[in-house]
Amino acid sequence: MYGFDIFWLLFFFMLVLPSLRQWNIERLRQNLIKKIEQNRKSRVITLIHRQESIGFLGMFARNFISIEDSEEVLRAIKLTPKDMPIDLIVHTPGGILLAAEQIASALSKHDAKVTVFVPHYAMSGGTLIALAADEIVMDENAVLGPVDPQIGQFAAVSILKVLEQKPISEIDDNTIILADMSKKAISQTRQFVYDLLISNDVPEDKANELATTLTDGRWTHDYPIMFEEAKQLGLNVTCGIPNEVSALMHLYPQASQRRPSVQYVPLPYQRPTSNGKEK
Structure with missing residues (x-):
């Protein structure tokens, strides 16, 4: 009987622990977001997509920009006074173009300053929002x-290349239809x-030069535009993520694995001087 009770206690613990852990990390996130808002006198919104452990037994989900995201961001913008700056922290591989366009459009209409922070990456729809x-x-x-449109699993510009390189009589109807969609998607x-x-x-x-550069398919869709290149392209970028934003990213951990692929001592190091003291 005693062993039976221990089994159910362990089962209950395994059931509840992931939810308690998630509740605690949500609390820490909210507190840090409030601190950033107080320091910057702004509304802070996060759009962070990571493979995160959630729910029952720590199951995980990988996210991307969705319609639900656009609904929440638009709601947050509406709750923000027009004269209050907005700080949007973006960490995303991209997602649904419609959702990204809705978010970008709402941000562009906000009267006060809008700042987008990119601690690690904002690809595809994330870049569109940053613009x-x-x-x-x-x-x-x-x-x-780049923000060049994708039709299914293919780049729109690559589909159009088929029409350029093959006689129309040798192209199937499905590809012709996809090419027509691609042309419209790129233009839009x-x-x-x-x-x-x-x-x-x-x-x-x-504006015309940048719009063409980012949509004409000169790069693969996962091409990394580093800070220096973004500056050269003429984007209004600055370098330097605030410490509080970096700390907030640590509160969005990846789902735990049996064997971590990256390990280090999570402390800043200082090099010793010639007399043995730290500098």
């Missing part, structure tokens, strides 16, 4: 990415990026 900001703050090793996305940049007072010729 709506008055300022993009990147870590020195963070990356943005390019126009959207152009309008975003114009709304941020980017000169017309520069």
Whole structure:
């Protein structure tokens, strides 16, 4: 009987522990977000997608920009006074184009300054959202990415290449239909990026150049645009993520694995001077 009770106690512990851990980490996140808001006198919104342990027995889910995300971000923007700055922390591989466009459009309409922080990466739809900001703050090793449309698993520009390289009689109807969709998708996305940049007072010729560069498929869709290249392209980027934002990212841990692939002592080190003292 005693062993039976121990079994159920262990089962209950395994059932409840992931929820308690998630509750505690949510509490820590909220406290740190409030601290950042107080320091910067802004509304802080996070759009962070990681493979995170959640729910029953610590099951995990990998996320991307979704319609639900756009609903929540738009709700947060509506709850923000028009004269209050917005700080959006973005860490995402991208996602649904419609959702990203809704978020970007709402940010571009906000009267006060909008700052997007990119601690690690904001690819595809994440870059599209960043383009709506008055300022993009990147870590020195963070990356943005192209915003060229994808049709299914293929780049839209690559589908159009088929029409250029093969006689129309040798192309099946499905590919022709996809090519028509690709042409429209590229045109629509390019126009959207152009309008975003114009709304941020980017000169017309520069806005047109940037919109073309980011949508014409000259790179693969996962091409990393580092800080230096983003600066050269003419994006309004600055380097240097605040310590509080970096600390907040640590509260969005990856799902735990049996054997960690990366390990280190999580402390800042200082090199000793010649007399043996730390500097």
